[in-house]
Amino acid sequence: MPHMYYTTLTETPLGSLAIIGTESAVSAILHAPSPETLAGEMASFLETHADLTITPDHSLMAAAAQEVKEYLARKRTSFSVRTQPIGGTTFQRRVWAQLQTIPRGETVSYQQLAKEIGEPDAVRAVGSACGANPLPLMIPCHRVLRTDGTLGGFAWGLDSKIYLLGLEGVELSAGAMAPANSEEVA
Numbered sequence: 001m002p003h004m005y006y007t008t009l010t011e012t013p014l015g016s017l018a019i020i021g022t023e024s025a026v027s028a029i030l031h032a033p034s035p036e037t038l039a040g041e042m043a044s045f046l047e048t049h050a051d052l053t054i055t056p057d058h059s060l061m062a063a064a065a066q067e068v069k070e071y072l073a074r075k076r077t078s079f080s081v082r083t084q085p086i087g088g089t090t091f092q093r094r095v096w097a098q099l100q101t102i103p104r105g106e107t108v109s110y111q112q113l114a115k116e117i118g119e120p121d122a123v124r125a126v127g128s129a130c131g132a133n134p135l136p137l138m139i140p141c142h143r144v145l146r147t148d149g150t151l152g153g154f155a156w157g158l159d160s161k162i163y164l165l166g167l168e169g170v171e172l173s174a175g176a177m178a179p180a181n182s183e184e185v186a
Contacts, residue, residue, distance in 0.1 A: 003022075003053070004022070004023075004052075004053055004055065005020055005021060005022060005027065005052050005053065005054045005055070006020070006021060006023070006054065006056070006057065006058030006061050007019065007020045007042075007054050007055075007056060007057075007058075007061060008056070008058070008062050008064070008065045009035070009038065010065040012069060012072050013072055013163070014072065014160050015031055015032055015033045015038075015160075016031070016032050016034055016035045016038040017029055017030065017038075017065070017068065018030040018041070018042055018045075019061045019064045019068070020045075020054065020061070021058070021060060021061055021064070021084070022084070023058065024082060025060075025081075025082040025083055025084035026060070026064045026081050026083050026135065026138065027084055027085060027086040027134065027135075028045070028085070028086050029068075029138065030042060031136070031155070031156045031160070042054075049086065063081055067079050067080065071137070072167065074167065077104055078104070083135055083139065085135050086134050087132075087134060088129075088132065088134070091119075091122075091125060091129060092129040095113065095117060095129035096129065096135075098113060098116050098117050099130070099133070099140055099141055099144070100140070101116075102144075104140075104169075105169045105170060106143065106170070107143045107145050107170055108144055108145075109144065109146060109147045110123050110126050110130070110146060110147070110152060111123050112147075113126050113144055114126045127153070130144055130153075131153060131155055133155065136155055140164075141155075142154055142161045142164045143165070143168075143170075149172075151172075
């Protein structure tokens with residue numbers, strides 16, 4: 001039996017977003033530069049989650065879309081909608097839970113995050129868990145940088161990561177925007 005999920009589409013300064021969730025929680029936010037490319041992201045998401053049936057519009061998804069717009073307009077500093085990330089291993093969920101403890105306007109390194117969850121040797125796995133985060137923005141993986149202060153990665157692109165960190169008052173050094181060495185996440 002397919003699980004019923006709902007979606008609301010919205011346009012933001014970061015691009016087109018599809019906010020997906022159940023009647024009681026937001027479960028994923030998909031991102032694309034335009035509504036046309038968002039359709040492809042939705043198709044990929046549905047291929048990966050074949051057990052889902054997605055129906056347009058629900059009051060909770062509309063409320064989440066409004067909160068995202070307010071957040072990006074600096075009219076809100078946190079989210080009140082309930083979240084329940086779709087998928088994820090036990091390890092990923094531990095990382096996602098720890099991400100939610102990083103205060104707005106602050107950053108941590110992938111290495112520091114690995115230590116905080118009690119897995120100091122799992123720096124790459126922490127980076128992968130951040131990349132698999134289905135709720136970027138609401139579970140703030142954009143607040144994680146490499147140990148040397150460079151950006152690392154972000155599922156919505158580095159321009160979005162820079163935008164979000166700037167929105168939150170994080171001042172990045174000129175060196176933060178240096179190209180990342182793909183061999184090293186920490």
